[in-house]
Amino acid sequence: METRDRKIAVTLFALFLAVRGHAADFEKANDLYDAGRFVEAKQLYEQFVDAGPWSANLFYNLGNADYRIGSPGRAMLDYERALAIAPEHPEALANLKLLREQTHASTLTGPFFESAMLRVREDMWTLLSALAAWTAAICLALLFTRTPRARAGLWFGAIAGLGVAAISVFGISLHTRDRALAVVTAKEVEAHLAPAESAGLAGVLPAGSRVRVLSERGPWTYCQLPEGRRGWVASGAIERVRPGITPVPGVGGGVTPPRTFGDARFRTRAPARGARL
Amino acid sequence: MRFPRFLFILLSVAAARAEDVSVSASLTRQNAAVGEPVQLQIKLNGSSNSGQPPSVAVDGLDIRYLGPSTQMQMENFTHIRRSVTYIYQVVPVRAGTFTIPAVLVEVDGKRLKTAPLTLSVESGAGGGSQQPLDKVGFAEIVLPKKTAYVGEAIPIDLRLNVDDRVHWQLETMPQFEGEGFTKTKLTQPRQESARRDGREYNVVAVHTAITPSKAGKLSIGPLDFTYIAQVPRARRKQGGSIFDMFDNVFNDPTFGANQRMNAKAAAVEIDVKLLPAEGRPKDFSGGVGDFKFTAEGSPHEVKVGDPVTMKLRISGRGSFDRVEAPAMTDPTGWRTYPATGVFKAEDEIGIAGAKTFEVAVIAEARKTAMPDFAFSYFDPASEKYVTLRSEPRPLTVTGAPAPPPAITANAPQEKKAAPTDILGLHYEFGAAHSSFEPLYARREFLLAQLVPLGVVLTLIGRRVLRRSESARAADGLRREKAALLRGLRAESSHAKLFDAAARVIQIDTALGSDRAADSVDAATACQSRRLDPQTAESVAAIFSARAELLYAGGGSGDGRVSAAERNRVIETIAKFSSANGNA
Secondary structure (H helix, E strand, C coil), X not given: CHXXXXXXXXXXXXXXXXXXXXXXXXXXXXXXXXXXXXXXXXXXXXXXXXXXXXXXXXXXXXXXXXXXXXXXXXXXXXXXXXXXXXXXXXXHHHHHHHHHHHHCCCCCCCCHHHHHHHCCCHHHHHHHHHHHXXXXXXXXXXXXXXXXXXXXXXXXXXXXXXXXXXXXXXXXXXXXXXXXXXXXXXXXXXXXXXXXCCCCEEEEEECCCEEEEEEEECCXXXXXXXXXXXXXXXXXXXXXXXXXXXXXXXXXXXXXXXXXXXXCHXXXXXXXXXXXX | CHHHXXXXXXXXXXXXXXXXXXXXXXXXXXXXXXXXXXXXXXXXXXXXXXXXXXXXXXXXXXXXXXXXXXXXXXXXXXXXXEEEEEEEEEEEXXXXXXXXXXXXXEECCEEEECCCEEEEEECCCCCCCCCCHHHCEEEEEECCCCEEECCCCEEEEEEEXXXXXXXXXXEECCCCXXXXXXXXXXXXXXXXXXXXXXXEEEEEEEEEEEEECCCEEEEECCEEEEEEEEECCCCCCCCCCHHHHHHHHHHCHHHCEXXXXXXXXXXXXXXXXXXXXXXXXXXXXXXXXXXXXXXXXXXXXXECCCEEEEEEEEEEEECHHHCXXXXXXXXXXXXXXXXXXXXXXXXXXCCEEEEEEEEEEEECCCCCECCCEEEEEEECCCCEEEEEECCCCECEEECCCCCCCCCXXXXXXXXXXXXXXXXXXXXXXXXXECCCCCHHHCHHHHXXXXXXXXXXXXXXXXXXXXXXXXXHHHHHHHHHHXXXXXXXXXXXXXXXXXXXXXXXXXXXXXXXCCCCHHHCCHHHHHHCECCXXXXXXXXXXXXXXXXXXXXXXXXXXXXXXXHHHHHHHHHHHHHHHHCXXXX
C-alpha cells in the first residue's frame, strides 16, 4: 500500500514538472521569435506540435514564424489548423485574411447556410445532437408510462428533439466533409486534368488556396478545386488541415493520410502516436 | 467731211477755255455707320487742272485721298465742258455728327472754296459688325466648355474674323501665355468663311489644346493677331453713266491702301476641378477622356519561359500624355517587363488617336489564357472613373514550370513588400487539445452516452414490469369469473347465487377498467357499460339482493332458487358481459 502511494506521488510530480517544462519551452520559442530568430522559433514550435498536446495559439504562433521565414502557404495552413481548434480565433482569422489577399489564394465557397453552420464547432454539433436525440428518446419512453394528459408535451418534446438532432447531424456531416480540407503549401501549384505532368491544366492555385481531397493515386491527389472544378495536384504541394482523420467514404474518398505533421515527414513517417492523432 | 468736224472741235475747246471755273464738294451719303466708308468728291468744273489735291482732315473721320477723276462733257454741240473730281475715302472712326469744313482749292491762279459738308455717323454699322473701325477684323478664343478637370485635354480655336470685302493677309501667328496649363503646338492657319451677325467674314483659325495642371479659375489669353489689310475705297455705285464706270474702277478693292492692323482677342476663363478621390482605381494613371481598350498577344502557343508579346491599344480622345501602360490584374505565374508605348495622333492637336503599348510577358507556369490587363481612366462626361478590361484570349503554354525559388530563412525582401503586417504572437499556450478527432469518435463521449441510455432503459423496464403484474392479476380474475359462472348454473342458494352473480359483474367491470374488482358497486358497473334499462335494473337488483341476503338476512325464506330465477340472473350477466364499455 505504501509502495503504491509512493508511485502515485512520483507520477504526479513528474507530470507537474512536465507541465512546467512545457510552459517554459513555449515561452522560449516565443522569445526566439521576438528576437527575430524565426527559424529556431519555428523548430521549437514544431517540436511542440510533434509532442503534443496542441492549442490554437500554438498553431497560430507557428503560422507567424512560417510567415516570417517566407512560407506564406505553410503559415496559412497553420492558421487553418488554429481555426480548426478554435473557429473564432480572431488573430488567426485576421492573419489568414491578410495572407489570402497577399497571395491571391482562392477558397472553396458554398451556400451561406453551410458557411453559417460550419462556424459552429463540430463538438458543439455533436453535443447538441446527442442532447436532442436522448431527449427525444426519453420522451418516447415516457409516452408509454404516463397518463394521457402528459402525452401532448411528450410528443412535442420527442418531435422537437428529433428535429434538432437531424439539424445537428447535418452540421456534423458538413464538418466531416471538411475533414478532407487541404491547403496549398507550395508557392504555386498546377492542377492537372489527369495524374500526369503532361496532362492539361485544370487551374493554377496560389499558396494558401483551399482544396478538398477526394482520393489519392501515387504522388498525385485528386482534389475538389475552387469554383467547382476538380483536378489532380502533386501530393507534396498540399497538406491536410486535420491530419490523421479518415475521411468518410464518398466525401473524402476513404483515404487515410499519414498521422504526423511536418514537411518531409508528412509522407514518410510511420504513425508514431496513432491513438492521439 | 472729216476736216470740218475736227475744226469744229478745236473751236469748241478754245471756247471752253474761256468759260468760268467753279468748285463743289459732295458726299456720296450723309449718313453712315462707324467703319463704313463714304466717298468725298471735290469737283472742279471748267478746269482740267489735276495738280495737287487739297488736304482734308477731320477729327473722328479717317479721310484718305484715293485719286482724281477727269470728265469731259459736250454742251449744245458747241463746246466741251471739262471737270476734274478729287476722290477721298472717308471712314468714320466714331459715332457723331461731323462737319467737313470748306476746302480751299487753287485753280488756274484762282482760290475757290467748297461749301462745308455734314456727315452723321451712327455707332451700329449697317453690316452688323460691332467692332470699332480699327477692328475691320476681330479675334476671338473659342472654348468648347467652361468647366474642365485637371488633366483633361481641351481643344481651343484661335480665330481671326475679317470682313470679306477686305483683302488681307495674316502677318504673324498669335501667341498666348498663361499659368496652370500646358499647351500643344499651334496648327497651321486654316482659312474658312463664316457669317456673323449678318455679315460675311473670312476666317483664319488656328487650333491647339491645353491641359490644366491645377484646379481653380484659369485665364487663357489675351492674344494678338497682326495682319495686313487692303482697305476698300468705297462702294461700287450702281448706274450706267460713264462717270459711274470710272468710279467703280477706282473703288475696286484692288486699288485700296495696305494697312497693318491688329486684332486682340479678350481672355477667357475656364473653371478647373480636381479629379474626385472617391472611386479612383488603384491603377489609374491620370488619363482623362473617352477611351477604348483592346489587348492582343502573340504567339498563341509558347513554352514555359518563352515570352508572349502583348499589344495593348488605347484609342479615343483625351489626354494621351497621361496614359500609361495598363496593369496586369493577376500577375501570378507571369513575369513582365517594362512596356514601351507609341502614340499615333489622328488630329492636329494630338488629343485624338491611339496609344499602343508593347509589353513582353513570360509564363512561369502553364496557362490557358493570355494575361488579363485593366486600364482605368476618368470620363469627364459622366464624371466617373471607368475601368476597361481586356477580353480573355486563349493561350497554350507547354512544358514544365520552373522550380519555385528557394526562400531563405531571413527573406527580408518579402517582408518589406508586404503593405501591412501580420498580428503578433500569443504568449499563452491556451486550452490544450490532443486530437483533431471528432468528439463523437472519442471513447469518453461514447461512455457518457451510457447515462441517458440507462435512463431510457430503466423507463422501458419499469413499464414492462408493470404491465406483467397487471396481466397476472387479470388472469386471476378471469379464472375466478369462469369458476363462478360454472357454479351459477348449479347454485340453489339465493345468497350464494346473487353473491356469485355480483362478483362476476364486479370482475367484468374491473377487467374493462383499471379499477379494483372489490370496489365496484352496482352504479359503477352500470356506468361502465352501455346497458338497456332492463339490464341495468337487473344488475342493480342483483347487487341489492346480494346485500340484502348477506348483510340483512332477508334471504332466509325457503332458500331455494327456482330455475327461472337462475336463468334470469345468468341472462343478465350475459347481457352485461356482452355490452360495450362506456370508457
